[in-house]
Structure formats: structure tokens, C-alpha cells
Amino acid sequence: MAREMHRAPRHYRAPLREDAALRTRLLVTKAAKETFERHGWSGATMATIGERAGVSQSTVEALFRTKPLVLQAAVDYAIRGDIDPLPIGGRKVTAEMEAAPDAVSMLELHAAHLRGVHGRSAHLAFVVEQAAKADKGAAALWRKMNANRRGGVEWAARTLLAKPAVTHLRLADVEKTFWVALDWGNYRLLTDYAGLSVDGYQQWVLDYYLRMFALERPPTSTRRARPVGGA
Template sequence: MATRRKRVYASPKRDEAAAATRSRVLDAAKTLFARRGIDAVTIAQIAERAGVSGSSVYALFKSKEGLLQALFQEALFGQGYKAASAQLDAEADPVAQIRMTASVARSIYEGEAAELGLLRGASSFSLALRRLEATLEEKRFTLQEARVRHLFEAGKAQAGLTLEKARRLLWMYTSRDIYRLLVLEGGFTPDEYETWLAQTLLTALVVPPPGHSRT
């Protein structure tokens, strides 16, 4: 006897409702995290504010850490990042890719500052936040590797650099700490930060063109 396959029905309305629920939960979590700090907020409190059951929150995000990760994913890698990243991916020249990395970094940190600035202020000592930050830093370091390899393969890397040192320099210059020091605390505009970062990356990583002096 043939086994009957269970039919899966696609429902646009159901999908829209699920997306709306997810959005409400994320908004509720972001508000509560910003007011009370990550560690002081429970799933039950988030569910109550979002008007859903606690089991719905767990079904969507598995845990509070999963919810926090989703918040950061949307803030750091939203539309601004996707647009900057798409332009970088379409660029074949390795030197241009290094320069355009400044735009990618700007999009990440602008999104974070706009969406999660208050949350960070209320949760600066949260272990959950520190663990997530470490994971995101590993992801950023990994994503940058192809650009650096491309630069070396094209023979455009600055003399005296190894691949590993170049990766570390790119990772360091594009760090959140430098954005914070220059833009959030130092008075740089995002445009000024991006211009400075692009030039700094070229100077640190790329061999100067013939006849060009950096003295």
C-alpha cells in the first residue's frame, strides 16, 4: 500500500501573521532590553509585552540568546549592509574591494547605533551580549578573508605583509571600537569616518601605484 504524503499548504496570510508576530516580539525585546538590561528581562515579560504566549517566543527564537542574536542580525546586517555588500560582491578589482570595505563597516555600525544604542548602554556588562559579540567578531573576521586573499593573489598587497597580518589589520581598522571612538565619541560624521577608513585601509594594505608617494 502506497504511503500518502502529507500535504503542505502555503498560506500567505499565515506567513504574514507569523512575520507580524516575530516583529512584535523583537520590538518588545528591544524595548525591554534597553530599559532594564538584557540579563534582567525574562521571556515571559517579552511575551506579555508583545501580546503572545511564552511558547510562541520559544518556538520563534528558541531562547533569549536566540532572540538577542536575531535583534543584532537585523540591526547590523539590514538593508544598508545588504546594499553595500552587494556592491562589494559585484566588484572584481581587489583594491576597490578593500576601499569599499569602509562602506560595509559604516553600514554595520550605523545600523547598530540607530537600532541598538540604548540596548548596549543598558547591557554593557551582560555575559550574553559579550558572547554574541565574540561570535559576530569571528563572523566578521571570516567574511573578510576572501578580500585579503584576492589582494595577495593579484600581487597588490603592501610589501612586508603576510596574509595573516593583513587580515588582522583589516579586522582591527574595521572594528566597532574605532567607529565608537571616531563617530560616537569623537565627532566624526559617518561620511568622514568612511572616507578616513577607506584611505587608511588602502595605505595599510595596498601597494602604492607606480610614482605615488605616501610620505
């Protein structure tokens, strides 16, 4: 009797189908961000998000199931700048700040990073804060966002204090300074009401850091850190 041959199952990928699914997810996520920012939590619906994205309501529901999960996807996209699930801590921008040779270089990169993150997410953060008063899912998201912000403050403080020539700084004072910079509300105040452009905001953050940390740019530090996309 011939021996039965057992072959491992072959796995097929459908790159075109996967690419189309990713494009649809990105399209819906962008539409969700824009819809929540324009209409707020109560005014945004799965139907209006689908309409803005050019897809059906059932497509939105198949991707994200519930309105709080759509909001979470929009927040993740706004903060990271894409729909890649890789956390900011694992991205190039974080490695660049950790590898910066001195405090000023690190703070230049951090100011540019906040310019991008807050420019994309500050107004959506206000939507989440308001929604948290009415919806348990949104409240959980708001708590998560603030926990992540605390983590960002603590990471930034540790990273700065690991640089040379900052022994005059105290951890508690450094963390307070970063708390102010990482506040979405301050971005909205400075850009919506105080008249700063996004470039002006980035420069304000850097000047604020240098003043609070009693640091000066070295003579060779004439470049301005580029705005950070993605993370």
C-alpha cells in the same frame, strides 16, 4: 474488488498567515534590539520586549523561548539588516566585493559595508560583551560573534590580496588592518566620542585603508560607495 487508490497528500500554504508570522517576528526582533540597547542585558526582559513590540510576553517566548536566543536574533538582525537567515557570505554585497576589479574598488565597498553593519550592531555588541560576563548563553553568543569577526577579517584579507597590484602587501599586516576596522568599539569611539557622523565614519575607514595599504584612488574613482543595507 476495486483497487484502492493512494493519493499523495496535498500540502496547503497559508500565505497570509505566513506573512503575519514573519511580520510579528520582525517586529519582536526590532523591539528586542531597541530594548537591549536602551536597557542593557539586565534591564531587558521578555515582558518589556513584548510591550515595546505590542505583543504579549507569551508571544515573545513562543518565538524565541529564552532571553539569550532573543538577544541572538537581535544580533543577527543588526548585522544582516533583516531577518533572512542567509549568511553575509552568501549575499550580494560579498559577491560585489569579490568581483570588484581592483583593490580600491573593493575597499570602497567594504567601507560602505562596515558603515551599515557597525551602524546597526556596534551598540548591541557592547550589550552582548557585558552580558557575556553574567550569562552562559550570552557568553556563547559573544564567542560566536568574535569567531565570525575573525572569519570576516580572513575573508577580507584574502579578497584584497587577490586583486591586482597589491604584491607589496603582507597577509599578516593586511589582517591587522582589517581587525581594527572590524572592531565595534572603534566605531563607537569614533561616532559617540570623536564626533564623526556615519558618513564621516565610512570616509575614515576608506582613508585608513588607503593609507595603511599604500593605495591611491585612480583618477576615474570619483564615486563614493553607497551605504550597504541588508548584509
